[in-house]
Amino acid sequence: MALFIEVQVAPELANDEANAKQLEEVCPVDVFSSKSGGALEIVDANVDECTLCELCLAVGKPGQVKIVKLYEDGGGALERTA
């Protein structure tokens, strides 16, 4: 179970095959896995490996992907705003 990082992906993005594939490709530590048919899976075993590189935030529309630092008071979420 991830202790330090939480990844939130908006359902409409997670269900889009092209975006799911793009998330899988950009993540350097394999947090995302795209399944055939479009569904996105978050690989729980790799979530704590997140290096906060923010590459995933560029996929989809602003706010569709959020990276939450669970160790910061108040969440400390990273997301694209524009």
Add this chain to the structure above:
Amino acid sequence: MRFYEYESKQLLARHGIVLPQGSKVAHTPAEARAIAQEIAGPTVLKSQVLSGGRMKAGGVLFADTAEEAEAACAKILELEINGHKPRGVLVEGRQPIAQEYYLGVTWDGIAKQPIMIFSDMGGIDIEEVAETHPEHIGRKHFSTLIPFSDHKAKELVASVGITGSDLNRITRFVAPLARIFAKYGLTLAEINPLVRLENGLFVAVDAHVDMEAEAAGEHKELLAELGIGEDETRQARPPTPFEIEGKRINEVDHRGVAGNVTEFKGSLGLIIGAGGGSLTLFDAVKKHGGDPANYCEIGGNPSVSKVCNLTKLILSKPGVEKVAVMMNVVSNTRVDLVARGVIKGVIESGMDPAEKIAIFRIPGSWEGDGFTILKKYGVEFCDRSVSMYEAAGRAVAKMRSV
């Protein structure tokens, strides 16, 4: 990486160093008999173990006939020396010795250059000779950057008063040994004794070679030719299951280094590193009276899971009460990722990070996030304003209060 005597001698022989007659390894008494028959004279049989004290333990026997050699080999193969079973028995011809000499090449850490050492008093501990008869020892540094000249070797031998044909003959051992040392990344190349036989010829009766562990990758071909497998660590003792598991954890994930695990009997687990920092920190822990349970270097930005698995391994060792995570200032390893890995490892071991982590001292990249993580889990940490020595002291003090 230590070489067996027979491997050391094979390496020396490739570079023209003269060995005793025969000089082959037998794995069975029948093979020893065949080698002794070829030699057709008195032989010496030596247990091939990576340990000293062979003579005292009965691992070196003499034989006058092939039958005696066969029986001696059978005895030696049964013999365990300091916990080591022999890999084989070296069978060599034995001739009357007129004089023994010592010849060694090693690394002088202070001068930061290789040093050749020669003495006309061989066959015994060179340290003893240095104390009791310093006038019988010659020393000479040389550079690895320029080709080694025979003249240097001659100067060394002449420095203990040897002249004439003996000087020329001994030079033919010294010069190749120095070149072998530099060429193969050795930490020690030793012939003890180098002997002058009664007929005036010189032979290398015993030899000892140690290769820098990091040089092994560069000399794979040589090691394969000598029959040294890639899985052989050749340290002073065989690796423990704990050390093997540490190596496995390092190898299954290419990200960073979390390895070079060496096991000790203490109670403080150490996750240490950074540009010589690991040795400095280990020494500091010892200096403060600490009792390390292990030595484990990390660096190169290991993954969270790698550090986590390593922490779990260290905590799984009976007798380990706490771990200290300490590095020099780092730019190539992220503080937050190491903090995540260590804390995760402690929690997955069913323990409390605040209780189990004695000190966390890794200043460097992403330390802001790292310190936030440590604070959240109640782990004592410090930044670069606290020296490595002081951090080690804090860890040891915490162990005393357990």
